[in-house]
Amino acid sequence: MNRTPILAVSGIDKTFTMHLQGGQRLAVLSDLAFEVFPGECVVLGGPSGAGKSTILKLVHGNYAADRGRILLGSGVDVATADPRAVLAARRDTMGYVSQFLRCVPRVPALQVVAEPLVERGVPHDEARERAAAVLTRLSIPQRLWALPPATFSGGEQQRVNIARGFLPDLPLLLLDEPTASLDSRNRDAVIALIHEKRSRGVGMLGIFHDPAVRDAVADRIVDVEAFAPRAGAAA
C-alpha cells in the first residue's frame, strides 16, 4: 500500500458562533487529527452529534475550520485554500456523496448522473453509457432515466445520488451515510461499489450507522469522541 496519505488532517478546531442566539459559541471539534491512505476506507465513529458530518463538510470545504490543516494528496490545504483551489480539488481530487440529492429540478436522472463526468471532459456518449451502467447496477429502472429525480422516492433519489458520486474516478471519496434508506439488495450493491473503489486505490472517508455495512467496508474506525472539546475549555 502507498504510504503517502491521500488526506492528512491535523490540529483542526471547529466552533460555530450563532449570532442569532446572542453569539452563543458551540465548540464541536478540538485538535482533530487523522489520515486516510489510498485503498482504505476509514469510517468515522461516535454517537450522533459528535461531529462526524461536520468532519466530512470540513474536508469538502463546505465548513471553514477555525485552525489546522486539511491536506489533500495533491498538496492543497482545504483549510486555507482559496475558493478556486477548493473547486479544482473537488473536480480533480475528491468526491462527496451526501445524504440528499441536490440538483436543478428538471434535469433527467441520466444527465444528473453523467454530469460529473462531462464536467471532467468525458465525451457525452461515453458519460451516458457509464451513467446507464451504474444506474442499472443500483436497480434504477430504465423508464425513470429520462425523468427528473425530484419525482422519485427517497430511496431512488439516494441511489441516483450514489451513482452520481461514485461515477467519476477520483482519489478520495467522502461518503455521508450512502446506505441510509436502502433495502438490503441495494445496500449490497453499494458495498460492492465501495470494495471496487478500494481495490482501485481510492481512499474513502465515510459515515455508516448500519453496523453490518460498517463491518463490511471499514478498514479502520476513527472515534470522533476523542476530539470532543473539553467542557468549559476556552475555545
Added chain:
Amino acid sequence: MTPLLQVRGAGHRYGLRHGCRDVDLDLWPGEVLAVVGESGSGKSTLLGTLSQRLGPSEGSIRYRMADGRVIDLGEESEAAVRRLWRSEWGFVHQDPADGLRMHVSAGGNVGEPLMANGWRHYGRIREAAAGWLERVEIPADRIDDHPTTFSGGMRQRLQIARNLVVSPRLVFMDEPTSGLDVSVQARLLDLIRGLVFDLGLAVVVVTHDLAVARLVSHRTLVMKDGRVVESGLTDRVLDDPHAAYTQLLVSSVLQG
C-alpha cells in the same frame, strides 16, 4: 494569468451616500459569482458600478480584454466601453422588456447584435439567430413573432440569446429569474448553468434568492448596507455562514 475582472476598493456614491463601497473581488473565466442581499443592500449598485452603467466610481476595476490587454475601466473612454458592450460583455435585465426590442421580431432581436458587429449577410444572420433560438428552447416557428406575444420565460430566454449571440466573455445578470413562475425559474436556471459551462462564460449574477446562488454560482458575495459582509465558496457561505447578517438570511429561507 490575471483574472478577467480585478476589482479593488470599488464603490459608488449617490451624492453623499454610498450605494456600495470597498468592494474587492476577482472573477475568472468560467466562474459564476453571485451577489446576494436584500433590496437596498447595494447589490444592484455594485452591478452597475462593475458594468460601468453608473457614472464615475471609486476604486479600480481592471478588465482583461480578449486581446490580452488589461485596462482600467475607469480610465477608458465611453466609446471604448461601448465597444466592450458590443463585443465582449452582456447584460441580462430582470425585466426582459429592458433588454429586448419588444416590437422587433425574435429573430431580429438576436440578429441585431450581429449586425452591430459588422455581419451583413442576411441569410447567415438569420441562420445564427435560428440556431440561438433553438439553443434557448424557443420554437423555430416563433422566429418572426414579436416578444410581446411571448410568455415571461420565453422573453427571458430570448434576452439571454440576444446577449450570448456575440459570444461575450463576461455577462452581468440582474435578478434574471425573479420575475418568473417557480417552474419556469428552474428551467431558466438549468439553461443558464448549461450555457455558462459550454461557453466558459464569466458571470456576475445579482439575486435576492439564495437558491439561485446555490444552483448557479461558484462563489458568493453577501452585501448589506453597501458593503460586502461575507464572501467565499457558495456552499461554504450558505452552509457555514459566519456573519450575523448571512446567518439571518440563510435562516430566513423557507424550508421546502
